[in-house]
Amino acid sequence: MGNKVAIFTEEQLEDYQDCTFFTRKEILRIHKRFREIGGPGVVPQTMTPHEASNxxxxxxxxxxxxxxxxxxxxxxxxxxxxxxxxxxxxxxEGICFEEFLEMMSVFSDQAPRDLKVHYAFKIYDFDNDGVLGLNDLEQTCTQLVRGGLSSEEIDMICEKVIEESDIDSDGALSFLEFEHVVTRAADFLSTFHLRI
Known part of the structure; x- marks a missing residue:
């Protein structure tokens, strides 16, 4: 009885369904997971719908x-x-439930490839300038190999990626160039997901 879960208003649940790829039941399960990762004492036992979403x-x-x-x-x-x-x-300041829900929705199996590509591009665009330049690619590669390659090897790989994928020869990958590369990666959809 003391484990009363926050109850969203009907309007909130409908909005969440409209903005995600989840059913009402899945949204409530994701909220339960959100509460669980917060751990004891972080998420109050009872909350108003406003408190639950913020x-x-x-x-x-x-x-x-x-x-x-x-x-x-x-x-x-x-x-x-x-x-x-x-x-x-x-x-x-942390992550609120609505941001968490959006993240889970984008990484869900139901999310379309185009949306996943959009967010993958944003994740790899470390400097948020709208293109994947050499620095973005180097940071991406460095994170992927976790010290398994020298900086010279990483530079060589990134230069090769730009050489092969930079269609307009501007020294960076636009979203469309990135999308073209990702659509050729057969395992992209299977690796860009989280379980709910």
Whole structure:
């Protein structure tokens, strides 16, 4: 009886369904997971619908999600999804349920490839300038190899990626160039997901 879960209004649940790829039941299950990763004492036992949708968990709580715990882009994913919903909040303030729900929706199996490509591009665009330049690619590669390659090897790989994928020869990958590369990667959809 003491474990009363926050109840969203019908309007909130309908809005969440309209804005995600989830059913009402899945949204409630995701909220339960959000509460669980917050841990005891972080998420109150009872909340108003407003409190339930605006409570912010520390980003360190995302490490409790198995797929993110080992993901080299965990911090960058957190930054991207906390920037998207509310520009008035910084990633330092944590992640609210609506941002968490959006992240889970994008990483769900139901999300279309185009949406996943859009967010992958945002995650790899470390300097947020709208293109993947050499520095973005070097940061991406460095995170992927986790010290397994020398800086010279990383430079060589990134220069080769630009050489082969930069159709307009401007020294960076636009979203369309990135999308063209990703559509040729057969395993992209199977690796860009989280379980609910």
């Amino acid at each position: 409570l912010r968990l520390p980003l360190s709580c995302l490490e409790k999600i198995h797929e993110l715990k080992e993901n080299p882009f965990r911090e960058r994913i957190s930054e991207v999804f906390t920037q998207c919903r509310d520009p008035g909040h910084s990633a330092d």
